[in-house]
Amino acid sequence: MVTLFYYALVAFVSLLLVVNLVRSRSWERDVLYVIVLVPFLLRLLRLK
Amino acid sequence: MTTRLLAQKIVVAALGLALFVSAGISFHRSRNLAEPVVLGPGVTSVKKLGEYFAAIRGTVNDCNLYFMEGREPGGTMLVLGGSHAEEPAGRLAAWLFVENGTVEKGRVIVALSANRSASTMTRLGGAYPPDFTIDTPSGPRMFRMGDRWTNPLDQWPDPEVFIHYPSGQELAYVDIRNLNRTWPGRPNGTFTEKTAFAFMEMIRREKVDVAIDLHEAELQYPVISTIVTHQRGQELATMVSMMLTDNEDFKIGTEFSPLTLHGLSHREIGDHSPAISLLFEAPEPFLDATRGITSREQLLTGKDEFVVKAGRHGLLFEEIDEKGWPIAVRVGRHTSSILQVAETWSEDNPAKPLAISGVPRYAEVIEKGVGAFLQDVTKAGKDRLAYE
Numbered sequence: 058m059v060t061l062f063y064y065a066l067v068a069f070v071s072l073l074l075v076v077n078l079v080r081s082r083s084w085e086r087d088v089l090y091v092i093v094l095v096p097f098l099l100r101l102l103r104l105k
Numbered sequence: 106m107t108t109r110l111l112a113q114k115i116v117v118a119a120l121g122l123a124l125f126v127s128a129g130i131s132f133h134r135s136r137n138l139a140e141p142v143v144l145g146p147g148v149t150s151v152k153k154l155g156e157y158f159a160a161i162r163g164t165v166n167d168c169n170l171y172f173m174e175g176r177e178p179g180g181t182m183l184v185l186g187g188s189h190a191e192e193p194a195g196r197l198a199a200w201l202f203v204e205n206g207t208v209e210k211g212r213v214i215v216a217l218s219a220n221r222s223a224s225t226m227t228r229l230g231g232a233y234p235p236d237f238t239i240d241t242p243s244g245p246r247m248f249r250m251g252d253r254w255t256n257p258l259d260q261w262p263d264p265e266v267f268i269h270y271p272s273g274q275e276l277a278y279v280d281i282r283n284l285n286r287t288w289p290g291r292p293n294g295t296f297t298e299k300t301a302f303a304f305m306e307m308i309r310r311e312k313v314d315v316a317i318d319l320h321e322a323e324l325q326y327p328v329i330s331t332i333v334t335h336q337r338g339q340e341l342a343t344m345v346s347m348m349l350t351d352n353e354d355f356k357i358g359t360e361f362s363p364l365t366l367h368g369l370s371h372r373e374i375g376d377h378s379p380a381i382s383l384l385f386e387a388p389e390p391f392l393d394a395t396r397g398i399t400s401r402e403q404l405l406t407g408k409d410e411f412v413v414k415a416g417r418h419g420l421l422f423e424e425i426d427e428k429g430w431p432i433a434v435r436v437g438r439h440t441s442s443i444l445q446v447a448e449t450w451s452e453d454n455p456a457k458p459l460a461i462s463g464v465p466r467y468a469e470v471i472e473k474g475v476g477a478f479l480q481d482v483t484k485a486g487k488d489r490l491a492y493e
Binding site: 059060063078079082084087088091092094095098099102103104105 | 110113114117118120121124125128129132133136226258261262
């Protein structure tokens with residue numbers, strides 16, 4: 058149960074990061090969002 | 106959104122995708138790399154750990170168990186490699202038994218990946234190489250470099266405090282994923298506890314007489330270059346230590362398993378089964394906190410100027426110089442120690458002998474290298490090939 062909640066949380070944060078990436082106007086922030094997003098996606102897909 | 110902004114986002118997203126794909130491929134390969142095992146002349150059957158405890162069946166820890174039945178009856182010895190998958194000499198020494206050994210008397214059971222889950226990732230933030238390669242006469246053989254703990258993908262979350270079962274002793278929280286802190290396990294426990302329980306069931310059902318758990322240790326750790334023994338194995342371990350130190354040109358001590366330190370194989374296997382439990386530690390500078398570059402080369406040569414410097418300051422419990430601790434030396438220590446246990450056990454227990462041949466000892470492994478004893482995968486028939 059806690060694992061399901063954890064993965065739901067990871068998916069939610071990933072979604073927030075993507076939304077922020079789309080909305081941002083600065084390339085520095087774009088890079089920041091993308092770099093932060095990578096480990097979230099890796100965990101969501103159970104790669105690491 | 107302007108065209109310029111859109112282009113900027115596409116470029117940044119492409120950069121992120123490249124990072125994601127390259128990291129993802131590396132992690133996926135690390136978790137799924139199939140390591141071939143050529144079944145040597147002594148392997149009579151390959152079973153699965155899950156045959157002894159259904160909850161492990163079909164999981165990542167449903168590891169292979171290589172049975173080497175002797176022509177004549179005798180004792181039963183269990184060799185565990187890969188309890189800690191970041192200690193490759195333990196796995197490789199066990200590998201040499203499976204690919205080269207023949208058992209004349211008694212029976213040997215070998216696990217190459219006791220905690221297989223731990224072999225599917227490296228230490229988070231440790232910058233470990235995901236794999237390493239041993240050169241053999243028939244070409245390179247690649248092995249997974251693992252971690253000390255079960256992969257969090259297979260067991261999560263960690264508790265604030267790990268209460269060991271059944272002792273109730275409080276251990277480090279992360280060690281709830283450490284196979285060598287969860288013995289004897291329990292059937293309704295965590296994944297790692299279930300794995301330990303499955304091994305205990307196997308040990309009890311197969312009537313194992315001697316269980317050997319192969320490890321490596323950092324040079325800053327006091328339990329190093331030694332045999333840690335359960336109290337019922339003190340005489341055996343002491344004699345083995347003396348014989349090896351006298352005859353094989355390397356020093357190995359004996360330490361007695363503390364009665365009140367729980368969760369380790371040398372304590373719990375002996376306490377919860379009739380088997381004598383022993384644990385071997387060989388030096389591995391790769392694990393030292395003061396190491397330099399954490400590379401494949403360092404892993405295999407055991408050379409590290411920073412660990413040498415730590416030694417000059419008296420911070421180590423084992424000697425090291427510019428020659429390092431090559432993998433052949435570490436593997437050879439383990440193979441000789443196992444063979445010596447079999448010989449000494451047989452002298453002490455003539456009704457339950459263990460006679461093993463074909464496995465190289467310390468000097469031979471150093472002279473020819475580990476790769477010389479890894480067989481040609483391409484020449485092995487399908488029925489003589491297994492995968493870890």
